[in-house]
Amino acid sequence: MVFEEMSAAIEFSNVSLEYGLGNELIKVLKCISFSVNSDETVSIVGPSGSGKTSIIMLAAGLEKSTDGSIKIYDQEITNLKENDLSQIRRQNIGIVFQSFYLIPNLTAIENVLLSLEANQKYDLDNEAKELLGEFGLSHRINHLPSELSGGEQQRVAIARALINKPKIILADEPTGNLDGENSKIMMKLLLDYTKKSKTSLVLVTHDTSLAQRCDRIIELNDGNIA
Ligand SMILES: Nc1ncnc2c1ncn2[C@@H]1O[C@H](COP(=O)(O)OP(=O)(O)OP(=O)(O)O)[C@@H](O)[C@H]1O
Numbered sequence: 533m534v535f536e537e538m539s540a541a542i543e544f545s546n547v548s549l550e551y552g553l554g555n556e557l558i559k560v561l562k563c564i565s566f567s568v569n570s571d572e573t574v575s576i577v578g579p580s581g582s583g584k585t586s587i588i589m590l591a592a593g594l595e596k597s598t599d600g601s602i603k604i605y606d607q608e609i610t611n612l613k614e615n616d617l618s619q620i621r622r623q624n625i626g627i628v629f630q631s632f633y634l635i636p637n638l639t640a641i642e643n644v645l646l647s648l649e650a651n652q653k654y655d656l657d658n659e660a661k662e663l664l665g666e667f668g669l670s671h672r673i674n675h676l677p678s679e680l681s682g683g684e685q686q687r688v689a690i691a692r693a694l695i696n697k698p699k700i701i702l703a704d705e706p707t708g709n710l711d712g713e714n715s716k717i718m719m720k721l722l723l724d725y726t727k728k729s730k731t732s733l734v735l736v737t738h739d740t741s742l743a744q745r746c747d748r749i750i751e752l753n754d755g756n757i758a
């Protein structure tokens with residue numbers, strides 16, 4: 533399933549997320565609604581524990597909502613099976629996780645190519661090298677994550693999210709491990725990419741100056757959109 537460009541890339545309608553923990557019910561997201569257009573950049577800000585990562589996980593279909601509807605390019609994803617979900621992810625979504633999730637025994641370039649199918653790995657090998665080069669890592673492509681600094685690992689994680697030219701990028705604190713200067717450089721790379729390829733970006737960040745560089749800011753507070 534490859535989706536054509538239509539109105540909303542992501543649409544949350546009355547989405548709730550709850551966890552039962554013992555006899556306590558934890559309401560993480562409380563009936564939230566928002567949408568992100570196909571060429572729009574949106575940042576999500578809010579205090580720790582307000583539900584930002586949860587939104588990313590739901591949009592990626594990596595977490596199941598308790599209630600409500602979530603659409604990716606008009607396709608309802610809340611009731612899809614894992615096979616269909618992973619296909620939608622592979623074809624449409626690039627994710628940068630808060631804790632990069634690089635595979636420890638794969639080199640930088642192998643991590644970038646990780647989620648691709650065998651023939652794509654071959655086709656995109658040069659592109660992966662170029663991307664890593666753009667990110668200042670051409671001298672590090674054969675290093676293992678343990679041989680990279682935190683900031684370098686983060687850049688590998690971002691390259692991995694972009695290699696498949698996704699229509700939607702979900703980035704959870706992608707600059708969290710970078711200093712001010714490098715955060716700005718990464719942010720520019722991400723925004724340049726999204727503008728150039730008309731991609732939508734959902735960026736979770738604590739940094740208000742980075743958040744303000746997006747078209748729109750969604751403020752989360754205790755599971756509600758402020
Ligand atoms: N599996 C779970 N079971 C119970 N509670 C959970 C679970 N996962 C997350 N939560 C709770 O959901 C709330 C929101 O978590 P989330 O990770 O979305 O916050 P966040 O806004 O990303 O925070 P941070 O800025 O610290 O990354 C937190 O209070 C967390 O404890």
Ligand SMILES: [Mg+2]
Nearest residue numbers: 584585586630
């Ligand atoms: Mg988080």
